[in-house]
Amino acid sequence: MMKLFFSGTSPYARIARIAASECGITHAGGHLASAQLRTDDNPVLEYNCTGRVPTLVDSDTVVTETRAVCRYLVNVGNGAKLFDYAGDWPAERFENTAMSFLDGCALWAREHRRDKALQSDWLQGVEGKRAARCLDWFEADPGIQSGNAPWDFAHMILFVALDYQELRGLIADWRDGRPNLAQWHTAQLERPSVVANGNIGDP
Ligand SMILES: N[C@@H](CCC(=O)N[C@@H](CS)C(=O)NCC(=O)O)C(=O)O
Incomplete structure:
Protein backbone atom coordinates (compact mmCIF):
# COMPACT_ATOMS: atom_id res chain seq x y z
CA MET A 1 0.00 0.00 0.00
CA PHE A 83 -6.21 20.28 -11.49
CA ASP A 84 -8.82 20.90 -14.13
CA TYR A 85 -7.65 24.46 -14.67
CA ALA A 86 -4.27 24.11 -16.40
CA GLY A 87 -3.79 27.13 -18.65
CA ASP A 88 -6.68 29.02 -17.01
CA TRP A 89 -4.44 31.82 -15.76
CA PRO A 90 -6.83 33.43 -13.30
CA ALA A 91 -7.35 29.99 -11.73
CA GLU A 92 -3.61 29.29 -11.78
CA ARG A 93 -3.07 32.65 -10.12
CA PHE A 94 -5.56 31.69 -7.42
CA GLU A 95 -3.59 28.48 -6.73
CA ASN A 96 -0.26 30.30 -6.63
CA THR A 97 -1.59 33.05 -4.38
CA ALA A 98 -3.08 30.48 -2.02
CA MET A 99 0.24 28.61 -1.84
CA SER A 100 2.16 31.81 -1.24
CA PHE A 101 -0.33 32.76 1.49
CA LEU A 102 0.21 29.35 3.11
CA ASP A 103 4.00 29.68 2.81
CA GLY A 104 3.79 33.02 4.62
CA CYS A 105 1.56 31.62 7.36
CA ALA A 106 3.88 28.62 7.84
CA LEU A 107 6.89 30.90 8.26
CA TRP A 108 4.98 33.22 10.57
CA ALA A 109 3.72 30.30 12.67
CA ARG A 110 7.23 28.98 13.07
CA GLU A 111 8.36 32.38 14.37
CA HIS A 112 5.26 32.76 16.53
CA ARG A 113 6.01 29.50 18.33
CA ARG A 114 9.56 30.45 19.29
CA ASP A 115 10.42 31.73 22.71
CA LYS A 116 8.85 35.22 23.02
CA ALA A 117 12.24 36.83 23.64
CA LEU A 118 13.60 35.42 20.39
CA GLN A 119 10.68 36.34 18.14
CA SER A 120 11.24 38.90 15.42
CA ASP A 121 8.59 41.64 15.48
CA TRP A 122 9.77 42.72 12.06
CA LEU A 123 9.22 39.29 10.49
CA GLN A 124 5.83 38.91 12.12
CA GLY A 125 4.85 42.37 10.95
CA VAL A 126 5.81 41.60 7.35
CA GLU A 127 3.95 38.29 7.36
CA GLY A 128 0.96 39.77 9.14
CA LYS A 129 0.56 42.44 6.45
CA ARG A 130 1.07 39.91 3.67
CA ALA A 131 -1.59 37.66 5.17
CA ALA A 132 -4.07 40.54 5.54
CA ARG A 133 -3.56 41.58 1.91
CA CYS A 134 -4.07 37.99 0.75
CA LEU A 135 -7.23 37.58 2.83
CA ASP A 136 -8.68 40.73 1.25
CA TRP A 137 -7.77 39.42 -2.20
CA PHE A 138 -9.52 36.08 -1.55
CA GLU A 139 -12.54 37.91 -0.15
CA ALA A 140 -12.92 39.70 -3.51
CA ASP A 141 -12.54 36.53 -5.61
CA PRO A 142 -15.66 35.90 -7.73
CA GLY A 143 -15.82 32.19 -6.83
CA ILE A 144 -15.53 32.91 -3.12
CA GLN A 145 -18.09 35.72 -3.39
CA SER A 146 -20.63 33.56 -5.22
CA GLY A 147 -19.99 30.46 -3.11
CA ASN A 148 -19.61 28.48 -6.33
CA ALA A 149 -15.86 27.94 -6.19
CA PRO A 150 -14.77 24.47 -7.33
CA TRP A 151 -13.28 22.09 -4.79
CA ASP A 152 -9.93 21.66 -6.50
CA PHE A 153 -6.27 21.73 -5.45
CA ALA A 154 -6.19 25.53 -5.40
CA HIS A 155 -9.16 25.80 -3.07
CA MET A 156 -7.90 22.97 -0.85
CA ILE A 157 -4.77 25.06 -0.25
CA LEU A 158 -6.83 28.10 0.71
CA PHE A 159 -9.07 26.13 3.04
CA VAL A 160 -6.15 24.44 4.79
CA ALA A 161 -4.20 27.70 5.08
CA LEU A 162 -7.20 29.45 6.70
CA ASP A 163 -7.62 26.57 9.13
CA TYR A 164 -3.90 26.45 9.88
CA GLN A 165 -3.49 30.14 10.70
CA GLU A 166 -6.50 29.76 13.00
CA LEU A 167 -4.98 26.70 14.68
CA ARG A 168 -1.80 28.70 15.35
CA GLY A 169 -3.69 31.81 16.47
CA LEU A 170 -2.11 34.09 13.89
CA ILE A 171 -4.96 36.39 12.74
CA ALA A 172 -7.56 36.44 15.51
CA ASP A 173 -10.10 38.60 13.66
CA TRP A 174 -9.63 37.28 10.11
CA ARG A 175 -13.40 36.92 9.56
CA ASP A 176 -14.09 40.60 10.34
CA GLY A 177 -14.95 42.44 7.13
CA ARG A 178 -14.57 39.25 5.08
CA PRO A 179 -18.02 37.65 5.19
CA ASN A 180 -17.68 35.79 1.88
CA LEU A 181 -14.43 34.14 2.84
CA ALA A 182 -15.73 33.29 6.31
CA GLN A 183 -18.87 31.72 4.84
CA TRP A 184 -16.93 29.78 2.23
CA HIS A 185 -14.53 28.46 4.88
CA THR A 186 -17.41 27.33 7.11
CA ALA A 187 -19.07 25.53 4.20
CA GLN A 188 -15.91 23.52 3.45
CA LEU A 189 -15.84 22.18 7.02
CA GLU A 190 -18.72 19.88 6.08
CA ARG A 191 -16.89 18.07 3.30
CA PRO A 192 -16.28 14.39 4.09
CA SER A 193 -12.65 14.60 2.91
CA VAL A 194 -12.09 17.54 5.27
CA VAL A 195 -13.85 15.87 8.20
CA ALA A 196 -11.80 12.70 7.65
CA ASN A 197 -8.52 14.60 7.53
CA GLY A 198 -8.54 17.09 10.34
CA ASN A 199 -5.63 18.26 12.44
CA ILE A 200 -4.65 15.37 14.68
CA GLY A 201 -2.07 14.68 17.33
CA ASP A 202 1.04 12.60 17.23
CA PRO A 203 0.71 8.84 16.65
N1 LIG B 1 7.24 23.31 -0.20
C1 LIG B 1 6.86 22.17 0.57
C2 LIG B 1 6.64 22.58 2.01
C3 LIG B 1 6.42 21.39 2.94
C4 LIG B 1 6.75 21.73 4.38
O1 LIG B 1 7.30 22.79 4.71
N2 LIG B 1 6.40 20.81 5.29
C5 LIG B 1 6.72 21.01 6.68
C6 LIG B 1 5.58 20.59 7.56
S1 LIG B 1 4.29 21.77 7.50
C7 LIG B 1 7.89 20.16 7.09
O2 LIG B 1 8.01 19.04 6.63
N3 LIG B 1 8.74 20.69 7.97
C8 LIG B 1 9.84 19.97 8.47
C9 LIG B 1 11.05 20.86 8.57
O3 LIG B 1 10.93 22.03 8.30
O4 LIG B 1 12.11 20.36 8.88
C10 LIG B 1 5.62 21.52 -0.05
O5 LIG B 1 4.94 22.17 -0.85
O6 LIG B 1 5.33 20.35 0.24
Missing part, protein backbone atom coordinates in the same frame (compact mmCIF):
# COMPACT_ATOMS: atom_id res chain seq x y z
CA MET A 2 1.05 3.56 -0.67
CA LYS A 3 2.78 5.39 2.16
CA LEU A 4 2.07 9.08 2.60
CA PHE A 5 4.33 10.61 5.21
CA PHE A 6 2.61 13.32 7.22
CA SER A 7 2.50 14.90 10.65
CA GLY A 8 -0.86 15.55 12.26
CA THR A 9 -0.80 19.34 12.00
CA SER A 10 1.26 19.91 8.84
CA PRO A 11 -0.89 22.05 6.54
CA TYR A 12 0.96 20.92 3.41
CA ALA A 13 0.49 17.27 4.30
CA ARG A 14 -3.13 17.94 5.18
CA ILE A 15 -3.74 19.13 1.63
CA ALA A 16 -2.28 15.83 0.39
CA ARG A 17 -4.38 13.84 2.87
CA ILE A 18 -7.54 15.59 1.70
CA ALA A 19 -6.56 15.05 -1.94
CA ALA A 20 -5.93 11.34 -1.27
CA SER A 21 -9.46 11.03 0.13
CA GLU A 22 -10.95 12.86 -2.83
CA CYS A 23 -9.04 10.52 -5.18
CA GLY A 24 -10.21 7.42 -3.29
CA ILE A 25 -6.68 6.45 -2.27
CA THR A 26 -5.88 4.71 0.97
CA HIS A 27 -2.45 4.96 2.53
CA ALA A 28 -0.92 3.66 5.71
CA GLY A 29 2.12 3.81 7.94
CA GLY A 30 3.16 7.40 7.29
CA HIS A 31 1.89 9.24 10.38
CA LEU A 32 4.86 10.84 12.17
CA ALA A 33 5.21 12.82 15.36
CA SER A 34 5.81 16.49 14.53
CA ALA A 35 9.09 16.59 16.45
CA GLN A 36 10.40 13.66 14.41
CA LEU A 37 10.46 15.82 11.29
CA ARG A 38 13.45 17.69 12.67
CA THR A 39 15.48 14.89 14.18
CA ASP A 40 18.16 12.69 12.60
CA ASP A 41 15.89 9.64 12.85
CA ASN A 42 13.19 11.27 10.68
CA PRO A 43 11.97 8.29 8.57
CA VAL A 44 11.32 10.61 5.61
CA LEU A 45 15.07 11.05 5.18
CA GLU A 46 15.31 7.52 3.79
CA TYR A 47 13.37 8.78 0.74
CA ASN A 48 13.66 12.57 0.65
CA CYS A 49 16.77 14.54 1.61
CA THR A 50 14.66 17.59 2.58
CA GLY A 51 12.94 15.50 5.25
CA ARG A 52 9.71 17.40 4.63
CA VAL A 53 6.13 16.20 4.50
CA PRO A 54 4.17 15.38 2.49
CA THR A 55 6.39 12.75 0.92
CA LEU A 56 4.71 9.91 -0.91
CA VAL A 57 6.21 6.48 -1.50
CA ASP A 58 4.51 4.09 -3.92
CA SER A 59 6.71 1.02 -4.50
CA ASP A 60 9.79 2.47 -6.25
CA THR A 61 8.25 5.87 -6.85
CA VAL A 62 8.98 8.72 -4.46
CA VAL A 63 7.08 11.98 -4.88
CA THR A 64 7.95 15.12 -2.94
CA GLU A 65 6.31 18.58 -2.63
CA THR A 66 2.59 19.05 -2.11
CA ARG A 67 1.67 19.96 -5.68
CA ALA A 68 3.51 17.00 -7.20
CA VAL A 69 2.14 14.62 -4.56
CA CYS A 70 -1.40 15.71 -5.37
CA ARG A 71 -0.81 15.43 -9.12
CA TYR A 72 0.44 11.88 -8.56
CA LEU A 73 -2.65 11.06 -6.48
CA VAL A 74 -4.86 12.36 -9.29
CA ASN A 75 -2.97 10.25 -11.84
CA VAL A 76 -3.47 7.00 -9.95
CA GLY A 77 -6.82 7.90 -8.42
CA ASN A 78 -10.51 7.40 -9.10
CA GLY A 79 -10.85 10.05 -11.79
CA ALA A 80 -11.36 13.02 -9.48
CA LYS A 81 -10.02 16.08 -11.29
CA LEU A 82 -8.24 18.39 -8.88
Whole structure:
Protein backbone atom coordinates (compact mmCIF):
# COMPACT_ATOMS: atom_id res chain seq x y z
CA MET A 1 0.00 0.00 0.00
CA MET A 2 1.05 3.56 -0.67
CA LYS A 3 2.78 5.39 2.16
CA LEU A 4 2.07 9.08 2.60
CA PHE A 5 4.33 10.61 5.21
CA PHE A 6 2.61 13.32 7.22
CA SER A 7 2.50 14.90 10.65
CA GLY A 8 -0.86 15.55 12.26
CA THR A 9 -0.80 19.34 12.00
CA SER A 10 1.26 19.91 8.84
CA PRO A 11 -0.89 22.05 6.54
CA TYR A 12 0.96 20.92 3.41
CA ALA A 13 0.49 17.27 4.30
CA ARG A 14 -3.13 17.94 5.18
CA ILE A 15 -3.74 19.13 1.63
CA ALA A 16 -2.28 15.83 0.39
CA ARG A 17 -4.38 13.84 2.87
CA ILE A 18 -7.54 15.59 1.70
CA ALA A 19 -6.56 15.05 -1.94
CA ALA A 20 -5.93 11.34 -1.27
CA SER A 21 -9.46 11.03 0.13
CA GLU A 22 -10.95 12.86 -2.83
CA CYS A 23 -9.04 10.52 -5.18
CA GLY A 24 -10.21 7.42 -3.29
CA ILE A 25 -6.68 6.45 -2.27
CA THR A 26 -5.88 4.71 0.97
CA HIS A 27 -2.45 4.96 2.53
CA ALA A 28 -0.92 3.66 5.71
CA GLY A 29 2.12 3.81 7.94
CA GLY A 30 3.16 7.40 7.29
CA HIS A 31 1.89 9.24 10.38
CA LEU A 32 4.86 10.84 12.17
CA ALA A 33 5.21 12.82 15.36
CA SER A 34 5.81 16.49 14.53
CA ALA A 35 9.09 16.59 16.45
CA GLN A 36 10.40 13.66 14.41
CA LEU A 37 10.46 15.82 11.29
CA ARG A 38 13.45 17.69 12.67
CA THR A 39 15.48 14.89 14.18
CA ASP A 40 18.16 12.69 12.60
CA ASP A 41 15.89 9.64 12.85
CA ASN A 42 13.19 11.27 10.68
CA PRO A 43 11.97 8.29 8.57
CA VAL A 44 11.32 10.61 5.61
CA LEU A 45 15.07 11.05 5.18
CA GLU A 46 15.31 7.52 3.79
CA TYR A 47 13.37 8.78 0.74
CA ASN A 48 13.66 12.57 0.65
CA CYS A 49 16.77 14.54 1.61
CA THR A 50 14.66 17.59 2.58
CA GLY A 51 12.94 15.50 5.25
CA ARG A 52 9.71 17.40 4.63
CA VAL A 53 6.13 16.20 4.50
CA PRO A 54 4.17 15.38 2.49
CA THR A 55 6.39 12.75 0.92
CA LEU A 56 4.71 9.91 -0.91
CA VAL A 57 6.21 6.48 -1.50
CA ASP A 58 4.51 4.09 -3.92
CA SER A 59 6.71 1.02 -4.50
CA ASP A 60 9.79 2.47 -6.25
CA THR A 61 8.25 5.87 -6.85
CA VAL A 62 8.98 8.72 -4.46
CA VAL A 63 7.08 11.98 -4.88
CA THR A 64 7.95 15.12 -2.94
CA GLU A 65 6.31 18.58 -2.63
CA THR A 66 2.59 19.05 -2.11
CA ARG A 67 1.67 19.96 -5.68
CA ALA A 68 3.51 17.00 -7.20
CA VAL A 69 2.14 14.62 -4.56
CA CYS A 70 -1.40 15.71 -5.37
CA ARG A 71 -0.81 15.43 -9.12
CA TYR A 72 0.44 11.88 -8.56
CA LEU A 73 -2.65 11.06 -6.48
CA VAL A 74 -4.86 12.36 -9.29
CA ASN A 75 -2.97 10.25 -11.84
CA VAL A 76 -3.47 7.00 -9.95
CA GLY A 77 -6.82 7.90 -8.42
CA ASN A 78 -10.51 7.40 -9.10
CA GLY A 79 -10.85 10.05 -11.79
CA ALA A 80 -11.36 13.02 -9.48
CA LYS A 81 -10.02 16.08 -11.29
CA LEU A 82 -8.24 18.39 -8.88
CA PHE A 83 -6.21 20.28 -11.49
CA ASP A 84 -8.82 20.90 -14.13
CA TYR A 85 -7.65 24.46 -14.67
CA ALA A 86 -4.27 24.11 -16.40
CA GLY A 87 -3.79 27.13 -18.65
CA ASP A 88 -6.68 29.02 -17.01
CA TRP A 89 -4.44 31.82 -15.76
CA PRO A 90 -6.83 33.43 -13.30
CA ALA A 91 -7.35 29.99 -11.73
CA GLU A 92 -3.61 29.29 -11.78
CA ARG A 93 -3.07 32.65 -10.12
CA PHE A 94 -5.56 31.69 -7.42
CA GLU A 95 -3.59 28.48 -6.73
CA ASN A 96 -0.26 30.30 -6.63
CA THR A 97 -1.59 33.05 -4.38
CA ALA A 98 -3.08 30.48 -2.02
CA MET A 99 0.24 28.61 -1.84
CA SER A 100 2.16 31.81 -1.24
CA PHE A 101 -0.33 32.76 1.49
CA LEU A 102 0.21 29.35 3.11
CA ASP A 103 4.00 29.68 2.81
CA GLY A 104 3.79 33.02 4.62
CA CYS A 105 1.56 31.62 7.36
CA ALA A 106 3.88 28.62 7.84
CA LEU A 107 6.89 30.90 8.26
CA TRP A 108 4.98 33.22 10.57
CA ALA A 109 3.72 30.30 12.67
CA ARG A 110 7.23 28.98 13.07
CA GLU A 111 8.36 32.38 14.37
CA HIS A 112 5.26 32.76 16.53
CA ARG A 113 6.01 29.50 18.33
CA ARG A 114 9.56 30.45 19.29
CA ASP A 115 10.42 31.73 22.71
CA LYS A 116 8.85 35.22 23.02
CA ALA A 117 12.24 36.83 23.64
CA LEU A 118 13.60 35.42 20.39
CA GLN A 119 10.68 36.34 18.14
CA SER A 120 11.24 38.90 15.42
CA ASP A 121 8.59 41.64 15.48
CA TRP A 122 9.77 42.72 12.06
CA LEU A 123 9.22 39.29 10.49
CA GLN A 124 5.83 38.91 12.12
CA GLY A 125 4.85 42.37 10.95
CA VAL A 126 5.81 41.60 7.35
CA GLU A 127 3.95 38.29 7.36
CA GLY A 128 0.96 39.77 9.14
CA LYS A 129 0.56 42.44 6.45
CA ARG A 130 1.07 39.91 3.67
CA ALA A 131 -1.59 37.66 5.17
CA ALA A 132 -4.07 40.54 5.54
CA ARG A 133 -3.56 41.58 1.91
CA CYS A 134 -4.07 37.99 0.75
CA LEU A 135 -7.23 37.58 2.83
CA ASP A 136 -8.68 40.73 1.25
CA TRP A 137 -7.77 39.42 -2.20
CA PHE A 138 -9.52 36.08 -1.55
CA GLU A 139 -12.54 37.91 -0.15
CA ALA A 140 -12.92 39.70 -3.51
CA ASP A 141 -12.54 36.53 -5.61
CA PRO A 142 -15.66 35.90 -7.73
CA GLY A 143 -15.82 32.19 -6.83
CA ILE A 144 -15.53 32.91 -3.12
CA GLN A 145 -18.09 35.72 -3.39
CA SER A 146 -20.63 33.56 -5.22
CA GLY A 147 -19.99 30.46 -3.11
CA ASN A 148 -19.61 28.48 -6.33
CA ALA A 149 -15.86 27.94 -6.19
CA PRO A 150 -14.77 24.47 -7.33
CA TRP A 151 -13.28 22.09 -4.79
CA ASP A 152 -9.93 21.66 -6.50
CA PHE A 153 -6.27 21.73 -5.45
CA ALA A 154 -6.19 25.53 -5.40
CA HIS A 155 -9.16 25.80 -3.07
CA MET A 156 -7.90 22.97 -0.85
CA ILE A 157 -4.77 25.06 -0.25
CA LEU A 158 -6.83 28.10 0.71
CA PHE A 159 -9.07 26.13 3.04
CA VAL A 160 -6.15 24.44 4.79
CA ALA A 161 -4.20 27.70 5.08
CA LEU A 162 -7.20 29.45 6.70
CA ASP A 163 -7.62 26.57 9.13
CA TYR A 164 -3.90 26.45 9.88
CA GLN A 165 -3.49 30.14 10.70
CA GLU A 166 -6.50 29.76 13.00
CA LEU A 167 -4.98 26.70 14.68
CA ARG A 168 -1.80 28.70 15.35
CA GLY A 169 -3.69 31.81 16.47
CA LEU A 170 -2.11 34.09 13.89
CA ILE A 171 -4.96 36.39 12.74
CA ALA A 172 -7.56 36.44 15.51
CA ASP A 173 -10.10 38.60 13.66
CA TRP A 174 -9.63 37.28 10.11
CA ARG A 175 -13.40 36.92 9.56
CA ASP A 176 -14.09 40.60 10.34
CA GLY A 177 -14.95 42.44 7.13
CA ARG A 178 -14.57 39.25 5.08
CA PRO A 179 -18.02 37.65 5.19
CA ASN A 180 -17.68 35.79 1.88
CA LEU A 181 -14.43 34.14 2.84
CA ALA A 182 -15.73 33.29 6.31
CA GLN A 183 -18.87 31.72 4.84
CA TRP A 184 -16.93 29.78 2.23
CA HIS A 185 -14.53 28.46 4.88
CA THR A 186 -17.41 27.33 7.11
CA ALA A 187 -19.07 25.53 4.20
CA GLN A 188 -15.91 23.52 3.45
CA LEU A 189 -15.84 22.18 7.02
CA GLU A 190 -18.72 19.88 6.08
CA ARG A 191 -16.89 18.07 3.30
CA PRO A 192 -16.28 14.39 4.09
CA SER A 193 -12.65 14.60 2.91
CA VAL A 194 -12.09 17.54 5.27
CA VAL A 195 -13.85 15.87 8.20
CA ALA A 196 -11.80 12.70 7.65
CA ASN A 197 -8.52 14.60 7.53
CA GLY A 198 -8.54 17.09 10.34
CA ASN A 199 -5.63 18.26 12.44
CA ILE A 200 -4.65 15.37 14.68
CA GLY A 201 -2.07 14.68 17.33
CA ASP A 202 1.04 12.60 17.23
CA PRO A 203 0.71 8.84 16.65
N1 LIG B 1 7.24 23.31 -0.20
C1 LIG B 1 6.86 22.17 0.57
C2 LIG B 1 6.64 22.58 2.01
C3 LIG B 1 6.42 21.39 2.94
C4 LIG B 1 6.75 21.73 4.38
O1 LIG B 1 7.30 22.79 4.71
N2 LIG B 1 6.40 20.81 5.29
C5 LIG B 1 6.72 21.01 6.68
C6 LIG B 1 5.58 20.59 7.56
S1 LIG B 1 4.29 21.77 7.50
C7 LIG B 1 7.89 20.16 7.09
O2 LIG B 1 8.01 19.04 6.63
N3 LIG B 1 8.74 20.69 7.97
C8 LIG B 1 9.84 19.97 8.47
C9 LIG B 1 11.05 20.86 8.57
O3 LIG B 1 10.93 22.03 8.30
O4 LIG B 1 12.11 20.36 8.88
C10 LIG B 1 5.62 21.52 -0.05
O5 LIG B 1 4.94 22.17 -0.85
O6 LIG B 1 5.33 20.35 0.24
